[in-house]
Amino acid sequence: MVLFIAGPLVGVAVQSFQQQRASFETVERESCTPFGCTTEEATVPITGDDGRIITRTVWVGWDNYAALLNGPAVRSALANPGDALRQLAQIPFWDALRFTVTFALVTLPLVIVLGLLLALAVNTLTEQLKGPTIFVTLLPFIITPVIGALAIRWLFIGDGILTAGLERLLQQEIAMFAQGWTIELMMLGYRVWHVVPFAFVIFYAGLQTVASERLEAAGIDGATRWQKLRHVIVPHLMPLIVFVSLIHLMDSYRVFDEIVGFSASGYRISLQWLTYDFLIPDESGNRSIGRASASAVLTMIGIVVILIPLLRNTWKEQRQA
């Protein structure tokens, strides 16, 4: 198990300092014109027996990281603050980081609040309605993420049914896939749609364990409905809210399937997409393993930052137990 899990991670760290380069050799080429022949030296890539270019691995130090982070461009962007954000968005890594972080932080409160409201609302339903409601609620969560994103995309693409409805409502032409911010909006919407069921299930289970005596006691003491929610139910659910938040942050930090489903890579990319894109062979069939590894290592640093509070929590609980 260590081999299959730790091995690749060590491999990534090592690869991030390497690059695959084509091997070159110098050959003499004779070119002849009616006035005589000249010989000149040319550098050509060495090809193997199968006709593919032979590559060798070279150590390049921090080059991969430097290319990703693009220090000079960042400095020049920061030099004129008025335009800094737009210029930073030109550098793939910073653009991806910006989108990933916005994505995680904007969806988080929506997921928590909607999940909680839904759990409270379903809790008031009659018993017969609860089962079917939970069944339908689980569907957006269970659907393959890429397919779910595609489903939303088809509602909006071209004159999709919702775009047509919006156009009629606003009396103007709308193209949801022509600019970045509308695509970003759809991706946020999709993710909330996809994750609210998870938050709901957890909170709903938590609601079943709220002691009715405490609610009754609060009621006798004259607490309003809002005060009961604020001072009894929410504190009781607090550990679950923290849990859902951390899981959601981890998951949305990995945002990837949305970019595929909405074909958004021309407008918005995420950190995981960046690594993925380096690993896809380019026209000549080469993968930028070195760049991909560097981007993977940088992504992992972010994960560690997100995980620290969760791990500390677990550690504390373990010590108490």
Place this chain on the structure above:
Amino acid sequence: MNGPSNLHRLPGIWRASSNVLVAAWLLIAIFPIAWLVVMSVKLPIDAFAPNIFDVLGGPETKAQIGGLSTYDLSLLILTVILTAGVHSARRFLFRPFADTTGELKVGGVILSYLTTALTLGVGALLVTPWVGTALERLTPDGPLSQPLLGATLQHFRAVWIDNAFYVHLQNSLLITGGVVAISLTIGALAGYGLARKSSQIAFWILIIALVFRALPHSTLVTGYLPPFIELGLYGQQFAVIIVLVAINQPFTIWMLRSFFTNVPSSLDEAAMVDGATRLQAFWHVIMPVMWPGVITTGLFSFMLAYNDYLVAALLLDGQSQTMVPAIMQYFNRETTLTDQLEAIAAAVSITGPLFILVLVFQKQIVSGLTQGAVKG
């Protein structure tokens, strides 16, 4: 379970608004998926019509190809009612397979679900078209024989027969089956071993499981890809199985371990006193009470492998590709509306099994999700 009773006594306005909220959510939850299904059986001109009723009714599809008559629709509704009836009467129908409390045993449960599926399948796919056509022949001019809703299966035919999508289905099944089988085998053995040890190890497995849940899958693939290319594993489903099992394993072990911990150790000790080896005790005594845990863990492993896009897209190509990345091929070229509809039909086909999964295993999925929250 008396928590909600208090919330039941809501004043009318609160109650009404919370019902509106639930209704709105249900509409939002189901609409994109239901819309896919509606579009998948329509001709392009109807499927992408800007008017919602044109898409639902499908006038062009009805005019050009035909569709479901009132007979067909009533027969379909009858089938659904019959299926629901058969399913709710399962305890009565399969009484010989029930234990003393009236609950069905594993065999009875499987048998009852097979019967339900058979009723639905025979009713919807055999009886409805056959009887429907016969009735339409009998009263060719009657109002009930006229097509009411335009519908066609031509996109599904194009996807599955002309485009040979079943190759990708085979690949998906192979990978999903492999991941579930390997994860569960290792997970059950390791989980059982660890459950009988101190909780210190459990803590570290939990930590590793959390770290792996957080780790972007592309990171792991970056590490696996170069050696795989070196070893000639690129393009083989086995490579995807390895990566997905590695991603999934810490979670599986941790989850199964927490299920095993709930089985009292006196149970296997008793078996061993009676002369069973540890392996025999595991297989004959522990596993029978472990099925709920194994099913829940298996479900989550299944979903991880079935829903995966990234790993398969990076490690497989062409004919070895699984269903989800294969569907994106429809978008790589300039697509016509018909291509789009074929992609929609493929998307519906991929979602079908997941729908059935929730239908059958709703309870296990919910309990699996909450298990993680309560213990993690």
